[in-house]
Amino acid sequence: MRHSSSKRQKDANVRGTTTSESDLLNGRIAKSVTIYDVSRAAGVSYSTVSRVLNGFEHVKDSTRSRVLRVAEELGYVANQKARSLAGGKSRVIGLLVPVLDNGYISEIARGVDEALARSGYDLMLYTTHRVKSTEMMYAKAIASGLSEGLLLLVPKVPAHYLELLRAQNFPHVLIDQQDEANRSATVETTNRQGAHDATRHLLSLGHRRIAFVSGSPELSPARERLDGYRKALGEAGIAFEPELVAEGDFQTEGGRSAALELLSLRKPPSAIFAANDLSAFGVMDAVRSVGLAIPDDISVVGFDDIPQASITYPKLTTVRQPLTEMGRVAVTLLLEQLHSPGSELESVVLKTELVNRESCGAID
């Protein structure tokens, strides 16, 4: 019997003499308390212990409770590595993000984390650091690593990367990005509608020259927001003027320079709608840098409602995306895939909502 090798026995003895009962009661981690130690103490085979620990049905109640009690007493903690190696679940899911430096990402991550915690899963955070070439490496590492599933919060996942995940049948869900092929679960928001709402808000305030600071055009949310803006304009009978849309990149700096461009137009806008809050901050800064006031001279609207949006001065009027909710929903979708493999892939679209704060003014 493999487990009664002399090495084992020695270990057990050493432990027996060095670990007092009070140590155990105090929660001291006896590093080497294994399923086998529990089985011996409970007088059953270790496969029975495994059954009990995994909530298996066909175990006599008395056995079950005894095993549970002994495990508790010994301070047994399952070794996740062994468990997952043996085919069990690791209860770890991975979250792939480009960077960690903005409220948009950390709010979503927060939702992910909360939902995961509730479900007893741990979180591996994979950061690509915006380096394209490392992503393939991640694909490998992740699929053969310890995560059971993957949440992708990366703008524009390379198609072949997604292919890999699918080919592997590796559970995953895309957050805030479209899946052209429609073969992956996704969580998105009503980007078009949100942009439409924001534009209409500005329109209702009397603005007619409304500029748009776009996001990176290769990202679907950026395109949809532009669409929403154009649509609202069209409905109001206002001709779309290309010069009023300046290309940004979803970053503060991009917002700043785009706004500067807009502001130097011979007929500058009276309102600027930025594709996300980060760029709206840049816009606000640019507006002030040319000596204009918000909202008196220029109105500004953002998109996302990241936490910072409510502490700017003036507080930013913006289209709220339910960021943490997106994270939570993504987890739900992923867990569904994990628990019932092969079932229909689900995708959900969450509603955006205009949050009217202080950065917009009426025009006479």
Next chain:
Amino acid sequence: MRHSSSKRQKDANVRGTTTSESDLLNGRIAKSVTIYDVSRAAGVSYSTVSRVLNGFEHVKDSTRSRVLRVAEELGYVANQKARSLAGGKSRVIGLLVPVLDNGYISEIARGVDEALARSGYDLMLYTTHRVKSTEMMYAKAIASGLSEGLLLLVPKVPAHYLELLRAQNFPHVLIDQQDEANRSATVETTNRQGAHDATRHLLSLGHRRIAFVSGSPELSPARERLDGYRKALGEAGIAFEPELVAEGDFQTEGGRSAALELLSLRKPPSAIFAANDLSAFGVMDAVRSVGLAIPDDISVVGFDDIPQASITYPKLTTVRQPLTEMGRVAVTLLLEQLHSPGSELESVVLKTELVNRESCGAID
């Protein structure tokens, strides 16, 4: 020979027929390419493959390169679970944080993440969600889980928790918190000096009634900052007035109410120094809510220099903590423990620096 069991053979055959060479070249993850597959293809034993993969010395060059080439061709990726189970390293370290909702934490996390990425480690993120009772659970999960070491970014780690870590000899480092017992590695900053600098800055601007919005007093950085403030005042020959320090909690709301209190004093301050940026934001909001202007009527100084501090209006003058650097250094200290166990525990103190922006004005 265990590995030539019929099951194995069948697997190999199936793989052989379903995975084309182009699949492999395209980086398709052949989920079950193991060290054993590589060994067969390379015509060596699998321990040799292991040696090569782990950079062992005593391997013939020709063998080494052949193994490497074959591994590459087959798209071999090490299985971390197996590797760490077998006594190898998991190359995962854990970061324990209270929550994920503020720039202070995410900036440090960013530093951690960057440093880890450079060293080829992965990051497990453990969030306590400010629930005290779960922390013991974390201790267990972490020590018997897959992290090789732990970074603690939690304010006020329960002493017995730290004891646990030490008893286990589990590599760990504390970020931004004192270790009374001095038995754990730590990364801190010059809190006292930073607060001293901030106060002196205000003093040099002519302020005499300088208020302080404190942080949670049970946290050592909070106490040190208060000390620095008092010290600077004393050096300037200004008597310390208890009514000028209002208790905050390092959160925006706490800062707001503390400021409101201060502002309603019969002799209100002309400057408010907040123990961190988050509370400074609350202070700014409170100041404006009573109709006062920053910096014309009231000067405000923060502490931390989280990213948001530079996008407020006016931009916040604050004491910069090298947040991402703290994260990076913490990783360095942890890796040192990992690589040379038993060596002296190191602790480092990083310098703070006053960042003079727009929220302070001179007094006549």
Next chain:
DNA sequence: GTGAAAGCGCTAACAC
């Protein structure tokens, strides 16, 4: 209902 045995993929003695 419970035990025995095999094996997950790998590292690490120990041989030769």
Next chain:
DNA sequence: GTGTTAGCGCTTTCAC
């Protein structure tokens, strides 16, 4: 220099 042999701690058939 390289192969053989044991496990790491667990899940999972397969018996009984």
